[in-house]
Amino acid sequence: xxxxxxxxxxxxxxxxxxxxxxxxxxxxxxxxxxxxxxxxxxxxxxxxxxxxxxxxxxxxxxxxxxxxxxxxxxxxxxxxxxxxxxxxxxxxxxxxxxxxxxxxxxxxxxxx
Amino acid sequence: xxxxxxxxxxxxxxxxxxxxxxxxxxxxxxxxxxxxxxxxxxxxxxxxxxxxxxxxxxxxxxxxxxxxxxxxxxxxxxxxxxxxxxxxxxxxxxxxxxxxxxxxxxxxxxxxxxxx
Numbered sequence: 001x002x003x004x005x006x007x008x009x010x011x012x013x014x015x016x017x018x019x020x021x022x023x024x025x026x027x028x029x030x031x032x033x034x035x036x037x038x039x040x041x042x043x044x045x046x047x048x049x050x051x052x053x054x055x056x057x058x059x060x061x062x063x064x065x066x067x068x069x070x071x072x073x074x075x076x077x078x079x080x081x082x083x084x085x086x087x088x089x090x091x092x093x094x095x096x097x098x099x100x101x102x103x104x105x106x107x108x109x110x111x112x
Numbered sequence: 113x114x115x116x117x118x119x120x121x122x123x124x125x126x127x128x129x130x131x132x133x134x135x136x137x138x139x140x141x142x143x144x145x146x147x148x149x150x151x152x153x154x155x156x157x158x159x160x161x162x163x164x165x166x167x168x169x170x171x172x173x174x175x176x177x178x179x180x181x182x183x184x185x186x187x188x189x190x191x192x193x194x195x196x197x198x199x200x201x202x203x204x205x206x207x208x209x210x211x212x213x214x215x216x217x218x219x220x221x222x223x224x225x226x227x228x
Contacts, residue, residue: 031214042116042202042219043155050214088154090217092210099145099170100210100217104154 004089004103012109019076021106023089032065033090034074043088079110115139116220118203124226131190133223135203143206144186145217146178148199161186193227200224
C-alpha cells in the first residue's frame, strides 16, 4: 500500500517562479526522502530529512517535515526549465523495515 | 553517477516465457532493490536483498523471484511472464538499510519490458 502521497499530481509554472510540492504519509517514520526523475531515466536522490528535523536546505531546495501532520513539502525556488521532472517522496516505516515506500509523484513542468 | 547497470535495457517477450533481468553494481553496496514503475502506481518494491544469498519480498512479489550469488549482481526472474508484468523495472542500491540508518538509494537506468 502507498505510504506517501504527493500533491498536486501535476504542476505547471514559469521559469523563475517557485514550485511547492507536498507529501502526506500514514504511519510514523524515521526518515523521509525526496527524489527526482527526468523522463525515461532512473530516480535521483535530492534530500533526506530525519524525523527529528523540521527543515532542511540544499541549494535551491527547501524541505520541511511536520511529523504531527504526517506531511512534508518540497520547495524549489527560482525554477528553471531543467527542473522539469517528476518528484517523488519516499518514506520508511518505524517498524524497522529496511525499505522505502514511494508515492506516485508530482509532475513538474517549468516553461521558459 | 553510481555504478549501476541494468541489462537488457529493452525487452519484448511473449506471455509464458521466462525472463531474467540483471542488475550489476560496482559500488560494493550491501543492499539492492528491484522496483517496478507503472502509470498511476509510482514505484513499487518487488524484492530486495540485504546481502549475498539474503533476499526478502516487497509489496508486489507475486510472479517474481530473485537471486544474489555475488555482491555485485542481483537478478530478477519472471518465471512465466504475463501481460500484467509489462512495466519499467528499476534496480537500486544503498550502502545502509532504511529505517533509523536512513540511506540514499541510487537507481539504475531502468529496463523497459513488454510482454505480448
